[in-house]
Amino acid sequence: MDARVREHAEIIADHSTGIESGDDVVIQLPTEAEDLAVALHEVCGDRGANPVYLNYSKRADRAFKRAADGFEEPAHRRALYEETDVFVIARGGANVTEDADVAPETNAAYNRAMEDVKRERLSKTWCLTGYPTPAQAQLAGMSTEAYENFVWDAVSLDWDAQREFQAQLVDILNDADEVRIRSGDDTDVTMRIAGNEALNDHGEANLPGGEVFTAPVRDSVQGEVHFDLPLYRYGREIDGVRLRFEDGRVVSHSAERNEELLTGILDTDEGSRYLGELGIGMNRQIDRFTYNMLFDEKMGDTVHMAVGSAYPETVGEGNETNESAEHVDMIVDMSEDSTIEVDGEVVQRDGTFVFEDGFR
The missing domain is CATH 3.40.1830.10 (Thermophilic metalloprotease (M29))
Known part of the structure; x- marks a missing residue:
C-alpha cells in the first residue's frame, strides 16, 4: 500500500x-x-x-x-x-x-x-x-x-497555516452586509450576507479543504452570472451555464451543453432555484481544473455558487435557510478582469486578495 x-x-x-x-x-x-x-x-x-x-x-x-x-x-x-x-x-x-x-x-x-x-x-x-x-x-x-x-x-496540506490564511477573509465577510461579484462582461451579481456566518473550510468536512463559504440571504441575489468553468453532474458535463436572478430566484437560465440536465436540476423543487452557498476558493495547491468539484471549487482565483440547499450552520438566526434536495456548485474563473467587492470595497482583484502581496 x-x-x-x-x-x-x-x-x-x-x-x-x-x-x-x-x-x-x-x-x-x-x-x-x-x-x-x-x-x-x-x-x-x-x-x-x-x-x-x-x-x-x-x-x-x-x-x-x-x-x-x-x-x-x-x-x-x-x-x-x-x-x-x-x-x-x-x-x-x-x-x-x-x-x-x-x-x-x-x-x-x-x-x-x-x-x-x-x-x-x-x-x-x-x-x-x-x-x-x-x-x-x-x-x-x-x-x-x-x-x-x-x-x-x-x-496533505499544512491545514493550520491554511486556516490562518483563510481566517483573514472570514473576518472580512462576517462584518459585511453585501457582496458584489464581477467577472468580464457577463457576470455582475450582488447578494446580501448580513446576519449569516462565513465558515473557514480547512480540511474538515471536505478534504481537501481550501475555501471560505457562507449563505446568501435567500431573496437578496440580483444579477447575472456566467459560470465559465464546466461541471460534471450525474455523469454528464454541463458547460457554459448562465443564470439570471431576481429577488433571489433563478428566473432564466441557459447552458451551452446539456441544458436539459440543468433545467432538471433547477426544477427539482422550489429551493433549487435559489442560491444556498457562496464559496470563495483559496487553496493555491489546487492549481488546475480537473472536472472534480471537490477539488475545483477550492482552487485559488475562483468563486463558486451552489443552487439548492444551504448549510444550516451558515445561516444566522432570523434569516431563512434555503432548503432543497439539490446542492449543485458551479464555478466562475476570477483570475482576470474580475473583482469581489464587500460593502463597496474591493477585497479581491484578478484573484489576488487585499491581504496578499501583489494586490493592486
Missing part, C-alpha cells in the same frame, strides 16, 4: 473528524478506494472506534434508479445514520459517466426522497474526500501517477 494512503486515513481520523475510542464510524467508499478503506479500518482499530464498511457502487445506484417506479425514504438507512457518530465518504469509481443515462426527473425524485436522510447525515461529524482513480485521472487529462500526486499533495 502507498504510504500516502495511510497518511490520508490519518488526516481524516485526526484532523477532519477527530475519531476517538467508542465512536461508531461508517466508511462509504467505492471499490477502487479499497486501500483507503483498509487504512481507515486500521486507524479505527488503533483508536478503539467501531467501523462499518459500505461499498458504494454507481453501477448499482444507476440500476436501482432506472428500475424503480418511485422512491421512498429508506428507514433502515436513516436508522443507521441516526446511530452513527462519524461518516467518511470518498468519491471515485471506474466510470465517471456511469449514471449519464438516468433521467433528470428520476434523479430529482430520488433526491427528494433522500432529503431527510441526507439531512440526518449532515447533522453528524462527517468528511467527504476524494480518492485518485484512473477514471478521474483520464477526465482531468493526467496520467494516473500525476493525478495521484495531485490528489495527495492537496490532501
Whole structure:
C-alpha cells in the first residue's frame, strides 16, 4: 500500500473528524478506494472506534434508479445514520459517466426522497474526500501517477497555516452586509450576507479543504452570472451555464451543453432555484481544473455558487435557510478582469486578495 494512503486515513481520523475510542464510524467508499478503506479500518482499530464498511457502487445506484417506479425514504438507512457518530465518504469509481443515462426527473425524485436522510447525515461529524482513480485521472487529462500526486499533495496540506490564511477573509465577510461579484462582461451579481456566518473550510468536512463559504440571504441575489468553468453532474458535463436572478430566484437560465440536465436540476423543487452557498476558493495547491468539484471549487482565483440547499450552520438566526434536495456548485474563473467587492470595497482583484502581496 502507498504510504500516502495511510497518511490520508490519518488526516481524516485526526484532523477532519477527530475519531476517538467508542465512536461508531461508517466508511462509504467505492471499490477502487479499497486501500483507503483498509487504512481507515486500521486507524479505527488503533483508536478503539467501531467501523462499518459500505461499498458504494454507481453501477448499482444507476440500476436501482432506472428500475424503480418511485422512491421512498429508506428507514433502515436513516436508522443507521441516526446511530452513527462519524461518516467518511470518498468519491471515485471506474466510470465517471456511469449514471449519464438516468433521467433528470428520476434523479430529482430520488433526491427528494433522500432529503431527510441526507439531512440526518449532515447533522453528524462527517468528511467527504476524494480518492485518485484512473477514471478521474483520464477526465482531468493526467496520467494516473500525476493525478495521484495531485490528489495527495492537496490532501496533505499544512491545514493550520491554511486556516490562518483563510481566517483573514472570514473576518472580512462576517462584518459585511453585501457582496458584489464581477467577472468580464457577463457576470455582475450582488447578494446580501448580513446576519449569516462565513465558515473557514480547512480540511474538515471536505478534504481537501481550501475555501471560505457562507449563505446568501435567500431573496437578496440580483444579477447575472456566467459560470465559465464546466461541471460534471450525474455523469454528464454541463458547460457554459448562465443564470439570471431576481429577488433571489433563478428566473432564466441557459447552458451551452446539456441544458436539459440543468433545467432538471433547477426544477427539482422550489429551493433549487435559489442560491444556498457562496464559496470563495483559496487553496493555491489546487492549481488546475480537473472536472472534480471537490477539488475545483477550492482552487485559488475562483468563486463558486451552489443552487439548492444551504448549510444550516451558515445561516444566522432570523434569516431563512434555503432548503432543497439539490446542492449543485458551479464555478466562475476570477483570475482576470474580475473583482469581489464587500460593502463597496474591493477585497479581491484578478484573484489576488487585499491581504496578499501583489494586490493592486
